[in-house]
Amino acid sequence: MPLDERKLEVLRAIVEDYVATEEPVGSRALVERHHMNVSPATVRNDMAVLEEEGYIRQPHTSAGRVPTDRGYRLFVDRLSRIKPLSPAERRAIERFLMGAVDLDDVVHRTVRLLAQLTRQVAVVQYPSLVRSSVRHLELVSLSTTRVMLVLITDTGRVEQRLVELPGPTEEDDVTELRRLINTALVGKSLQDAPTLVQSLVDEAAPGLRSSMASVASVLLETLVERQDGRIALAGTANVARWTLDLQGSLRPVLEALEEEVVLLKLIGEVEQGGGQPRVRIGDEHEFADLRTTSVVSTGYGPGNTIVGGLGVLGPTRMDYPGTIATVHAVARYVGDLLAKA
Amino acid sequence: MPLDERKLEVLRAIVEDYVATEEPVGSRALVERHHMNVSPATVRNDMAVLEEEGYIRQPHTSAGRVPTDRGYRLFVDRLSRIKPLSPAERRAIERFLMGAVDLDDVVHRTVRLLAQLTRQVAVVQYPSLVRSSVRHLELVSLSTTRVMLVLITDTGRVEQRLVELPGPTEEDDVTELRRLINTALVGKSLQDAPTLVQSLVDEAAPGLRSSMASVASVLLETLVERQDGRIALAGTANVARWTLDLQGSLRPVLEALEEEVVLLKLIGEVEQGGGQPRVRIGDEHEFADLRTTSVVSTGYGPGNTIVGGLGVLGPTRMDYPGTIATVHAVARYVGDLLAKA
DNA sequence: AACTGGCACTCGTTACACGCGAGTGCCAGC
DNA sequence: GCTGGCACTCGCGTGTAACGAGTGCCAGTT
Numbered sequence: 001m002p003l004d005e006r007k008l009e010v011l012r013a014i015v016e017d018y019v020a021t022e023e024p025v026g027s028r029a030l031v032e033r034h035h036m037n038v039s040p041a042t043v044r045n046d047m048a049v050l051e052e053e054g055y056i057r058q059p060h061t062s063a064g065r066v067p068t069d070r071g072y073r074l075f076v077d078r079l080s081r082i083k084p085l086s087p088a089e090r091r092a093i094e095r096f097l098m099g100a101v102d103l104d105d106v107v108h109r110t111v112r113l114l115a116q117l118t119r120q121v122a123v124v125q126y127p128s129l130v131r132s133s134v135r136h137l138e139l140v141s142l143s144t145t146r147v148m149l150v151l152i153t154d155t156g157r158v159e160q161r162l163v164e165l166p167g168p169t170e171e172d173d174v175t176e177l178r179r180l181i182n183t184a185l186v187g188k189s190l191q192d193a194p195t196l197v198q199s200l201v202d203e204a205a206p207g208l209r210s211s212m213a214s215v216a217s218v219l220l221e222t223l224v225e226r227q228d229g230r231i232a233l234a235g236t237a238n239v240a241r242w243t244l245d246l247q248g249s250l251r252p253v254l255e256a257l258e259e260e261v262v263l264l265k266l267i268g269e270v271e272q273g274g275g276q277p278r279v280r281i282g283d284e285h286e287f288a289d290l291r292t293t294s295v296v297s298t299g300y301g302p303g304n305t306i307v308g309g310l311g312v313l314g315p316t317r318m319d320y321p322g323t324i325a326t327v328h329a330v331a332r333y334v335g336d337l338l339a340k341a
Numbered sequence: 342m343p344l345d346e347r348k349l350e351v352l353r354a355i356v357e358d359y360v361a362t363e364e365p366v367g368s369r370a371l372v373e374r375h376h377m378n379v380s381p382a383t384v385r386n387d388m389a390v391l392e393e394e395g396y397i398r399q400p401h402t403s404a405g406r407v408p409t410d411r412g413y414r415l416f417v418d419r420l421s422r423i424k425p426l427s428p429a430e431r432r433a434i435e436r437f438l439m440g441a442v443d444l445d446d447v448v449h450r451t452v453r454l455l456a457q458l459t460r461q462v463a464v465v466q467y468p469s470l471v472r473s474s475v476r477h478l479e480l481v482s483l484s485t486t487r488v489m490l491v492l493i494t495d496t497g498r499v500e501q502r503l504v505e506l507p508g509p510t511e512e513d514d515v516t517e518l519r520r521l522i523n524t525a526l527v528g529k530s531l532q533d534a535p536t537l538v539q540s541l542v543d544e545a546a547p548g549l550r551s552s553m554a555s556v557a558s559v560l561l562e563t564l565v566e567r568q569d570g571r572i573a574l575a576g577t578a579n580v581a582r583w584t585l586d587l588q589g590s591l592r593p594v595l596e597a598l599e600e601e602v603v604l605l606k607l608i609g610e611v612e613q614g615g616g617q618p619r620v621r622i623g624d625e626h627e628f629a630d631l632r633t634t635s636v637v638s639t640g641y642g643p644g645n646t647i648v649g650g651l652g653v654l655g656p657t658r659m660d661y662p663g664t665i666a667t668v669h670a671v672a673r674y675v676g677d678l679l680a681k682a
Numbered sequence: 683a684a685c686t687g688g689c690a691c692t693c694g695t696t697a698c699a700c701g702c703g704a705g706t707g708c709c710a711g712c
Numbered sequence: 713g714c715t716g717g718c719a720c721t722c723g724c725g726t727g728t729a730a731c732g733a734g735t736g737c738c739a740g741t742t
Contacts, residue, residue, distance in 0.1 A: 024734090026733065026734050026735085027734075027735080028733085028734080029733095038685070038686085039685070039686050039687075040686095040734095041685075041686055041687070041688090041736095041737095042684085042685055042686070044734090044735065044736075045684095045685085045736095047735090048735090048736080058734090058735085059694095060692090060693065060694065061691095061692050061693055061694090061734085061735070062691085062692050062693045062694070062732090062733065062734050062735060063693085063694075063733080063734070063735090064733085064734065064735095065734095101502070101562075102501070102502055102503065135483060136481050136482075136483065136489070138479055138481050138491070140477050140479050140491075140493065142476060142477065142493075148477070148493055148499075150479065150481075150491055150499075150501075152481060152483075152489055152501075158489070158491070158499075158501045160443070160491075160493075160499045161442070161443060162443065234599065235599075236577055236595055236598070236599060237592060237595035237596040237598070237599055239595070240591055240592040240595055241592070250581055251578060251581040251582070254577055254578035254580070254581055255578040257577070257578070258575065258576075258577060258578055365705090367704065367705050367706085368705075368706080369704085369705080370704095379714070379715085380714070380715050380716075381705095381715095382707095382708095382714075382715055382716070382717090383713085383714055383715070385705090385706070385707075386707095386713095386714090388706090389706090389707080399705090399706085400723095401721090401722065401723065402705085402706070402720095402721050402722055402723090403703090403704065403705050403706060403720090403721050403722045403723070404704080404705070404706090404722085404723075405704080405705070405706095
């Protein structure tokens with residue numbers, strides 16, 4: 001049975017009211033708040049249908065209705081009007097992000113900003129190395145058998161690692177290594193780097209071969225192992241706000257939030273098709289402990305490229321239009337910032 | 342009225358039982374569990390005195406007794422026997438820390454380890470720059486008007502900042518700048534660095550003066566502003582475990598934990614006199630939101646120096662001997678690790 | 683055919699009374 | 713100075729009852 005116009009309107013009203021009040025919404029209250037020109041009884045009939053179709057449910061008999069995950073899904077896909085951000089909000093975002101001094105700071109500010117604006121848990125993935133390219137590689141001699149390898153990417157990310165050389169090495173040799181590596185790698189995408197590094201070793205002069213091998217192995221580690229590394233988190237305290245209805249099941253949520261792997265999966269898996277943020281509601285994602293939370297995430301990066309993901313986690317009962325708009329806007333601003341840097 | 346031997350014993354028993362069971366302890370249960378050779382009535386008399394002196398209190402009439410902050414203080418100062426860590430625990434610590442690949446990783450592992458061992462909220466301050474010295478300074482040209490400044494300290498910490506030069510600058514000049522800065526600063530303690538940087542600018546050749554000034558100002562920022570920078574946090578989920586008795590007041594606690602400034606104050610203020618960890622119970626510290634929280638913290642660093650603080654936050658009702666021992670041990674292991682690196 | 687008013691019914695929530703039992707304070711006696 | 717005994721307090725859990733929000737259904741109206 002296809003849902004007619006009014007039934008959809010009823011569903012929208014239920015979602016909006018429930019999100020606003022956190023209480024099951026009954027037929028009488030609904031017609032009043034939304035000035036519907038029908039009687040409560042009519043709405044009740046509509047509700048019965050919506051319930052049968054699985055869009056809403058009753059927590060108990062004689063309580064109002066509450067949207068199901070399926071209901072939220074329909075709401076997000078077809079019923080919600082996007083709330084444009086107010087100029088004040090836009091200004092706040094801009095002002096807050098402007099002051100950032102380096103990449104670390106950008107990420108930090110972004111995640112706090114997101115948490116503050118949405119009043120939910122915010123997650124920002126550090127720009128991944130994969131999609132960026134090498135701007136510079138530096139070798140710094142620390143002693144005759146040790147150099148510090150510093151990798152600088154065009155997204156402003158810096159990775160450093162200590163390299164133990166196989167034996168005492170002349171400063172001149174280090175200089176030569178630096179030159180070789182830079183010539184081969186600067187400007188190349190990090191994705192292509194591993195193969196290039198390999199051929200560097202193969203082609204190195206015999207005298208340099210072993211040092212080059214040491215440097216290369218560390219470099220490969222840096223490129224491969226760390227490539228999707230870290231994550232920043234903020235707004236954990238907000239969990240306390242929404243956990244009311246998941247009474248006591250707050251512990252597993254907090255635990256899940258401490259697992260970087262989990263967060264990476266939730267935030268990092270971003271479709272390429274840019275555009276609007278992705279919304280996963282309730283158990284549309286794979287983590288049982290976060291069954292009652294929704295994730296709004298999107299990719300960000302300079303221009304149309306994507307170098308990382310960001311987003312928020314909140315209760316399935318969240319203000320989707322507002323959250324989506326905020327996540328979208330913040331991602332855009334951060335992308336612009338990275339493009340400039 | 343001075344407390345006699347048995348009254349102290351009673352207090353100890355109350356603290357231990359309460360920590361173990363999380364329930365007010367009554368006189369009967371107490372004599373049984375601790376095989377005291379006196380009757381419950383006697384213990385009750387002792388309890389009355391202890392209560393009068395402010396060491397314990399009754400949540401309500403007809404409930405058992407619970408230690409007050411003052412009681413915990415006495416317990417920590419005079420009654421607790423230090424629990425040495427089991428060999429298994431020591432091995433676990435060592436194994437867990439061994440795998441660390443760089444400084445970031447050391448801090449990360451440490452904080453998780455602490456959280457796991459104590460089942461509380463763990464905080465580790467990144468090694469402060471103040472007490473370390475300059476190992477190397479690198480300038481990397483990114484374009485003709487931009488260089489990346491990389492500072493490497495002997496504790497393995499690396500800071501990088503972008504420098505905008507006042508005008509197009511030759512590669513040779515950058516090389517010269519690099520040479521000058523390194524000659525002046527390598528090996529110097531970061532504490533002395535600011536004055537040295539200043540004189541570098543004063544003495545720079547006219548042609549280099551303005552570029553040197555730009556680099557210097559960024560360098561100063563790095564040295565001064567960021568010097569006590571960051572903090573790592575783990576075990577937030579454990580708050581859910583102990584918040585039971587602070588019913589619902591978990592929100593402010595989580596909020597306080599998000600304030601880096603607060604954590605820095607709690608963990609970073611470490612007396613020089615090394616030795617045992619410092620214990621602050623309940624409102625012995627200054628943060629109202631953490632009134633029901635105790636902090637066990639200590640400094641760590643290679644040898645006898647201190648380059649940062651670490652510790653845990655837990656409910657005032659915590660296992661002090663165990664926690665103190667763990668914090669102490671972890672700090673020692675991390676210090677050793679830094680000494681080796 | 684769609685909507686409405688009315689009515690009986692369900693059931694969660696709140697309030698109140700009551701009994702149980704843990705724990706206490708006090709006192710007389712050893 | 714310690715102990716056994718006893719009366720008292722009070723939080724907690726249970727049971728009962730009244731209340732009211734909300735529903736489902738049905739007969740009547742448009």
